[in-house]
């Protein structure tokens with residue numbers, strides 16, 4: 334969905350906005366992870382902050398969106414990080430010239446020659462050194478730099494010398510905890526990735542996690558990080574060894590940004606109905622909530638369709654769609670592996686009564702399988718598993 338959703342009217346999230354703005358007003362100290370289920374509104378929230386809540390005279394934001402970019406090698410990563418320019422201006426002059434027209438920068442300006450050097454050298458050391466210098470220049474200008482990386486898990490299994498993710502984390506730790514130079518926020522919908530970061534204790538005490546929980550799926554989370562980290566340990570990956578030593582005694586602090594609760598969801602429906610010049614009865618709103626819960630994107634979909642369709646038809650169709658997807662998913666699992674199928678069914682049956690269950694009630698392999706397939710969302714900080722949305726929950730109750 335990216336940063337371009339600037340015309341969308343943003344609703345609420347005041348608590349999360351307040352929290353993030355307060356963090357930004359303070360000195361950089363930790364890496365912050367903003368996490369939540371798929372489509373929960375993480376990007377929308379960060380966009381709202383960048384576009385409408387941050388004082389542009391005080392902050393300069395670099396926003397790296399990895400979601401639509403295929404990163405498989407060093408050069409791809411470099412292309413995401415930098416924006417090349419020609420001429421003799423310094424990077425800070427380039428930044429000053431363009432920042433007034435943009436809410437954030439998508440790359441760090443770099444002179445063409447310097448970029449060519451960096452491309453040739455193929456080490457992160459030069460990359461990070463260059464970035465640090467630019468950030469220091471920004472600081473000297475009296476502004477606070479902020480780095481935001483969306484869908485960070487996409488580089489989870491990428492190797493440059495060691496695993497890039499560790500090099501990046503180490504670099505971010507130096508930018509925040511050591512140098513207090515730049516705020517760093519990482520967004521991810523991949524709850525297994527967040528769980529790895531949390532559990533491996535790679536970043537203990539240097540990170541904060543902000544949960545922006547959402548509704549329903551739409552992309553397949555990366556599954557690369559687990560085996561990579563494990564093999565890193567097994568084979569003595571130097572970056573990881575450093576991480577383990579360096580991070581061992583640290584613990585993260587987590588900020589939960591969950592799906593809208595019922596009260597907020599009903600208000601969101603009124604907000605959208607008003608935008609569309611329609612009105613909803615209390616029964617309508619209850620019904621919508623019962624079908625799609627507090628997932629903003631699903632509520633938006635229902636209200637939008639209400640312009641030309643009847644509410645019951647919309648909701649029936651959405652549920653049927655979710656149910657069919659679940660049915661076909663289960664059919665595929667059964668065809669592939671009968672044993673696994675039985676375990677999956679047993680696991681999903683646990684949700685017939687409850688929307689949320691304790692994570693360890695489902696064996697690790699099965700829960701990770703269901704999380705990867707975007708059926709369940711794991712909140713590793715609370716130790717809670719739940720369906721990715723009310724819609725998925727309703728489908729589970731119908732199919733099983």
Ligand SMILES: Nc1ncnc2c1ncn2[C@@H]1O[C@H](COP(=O)(O)OP(=O)(O)OP(=O)(O)O)[C@@H](O)[C@H]1O
Pocket residue numbers: 334335338341342343344345346369370371372373374375376377378521522545547552629630633
């Ligand atoms: N607070 C909000 N007010 C209005 N619309 C919202 C809000 N939160 C989310 N949305 C809508 O829901 C859609 C999905 O949100 P968004 O893309 O921010 O989710 P995400 O958590 O970043 O998703 P992903 O799982 O792809 O990372 C957005 O396009 C936006 O229109």
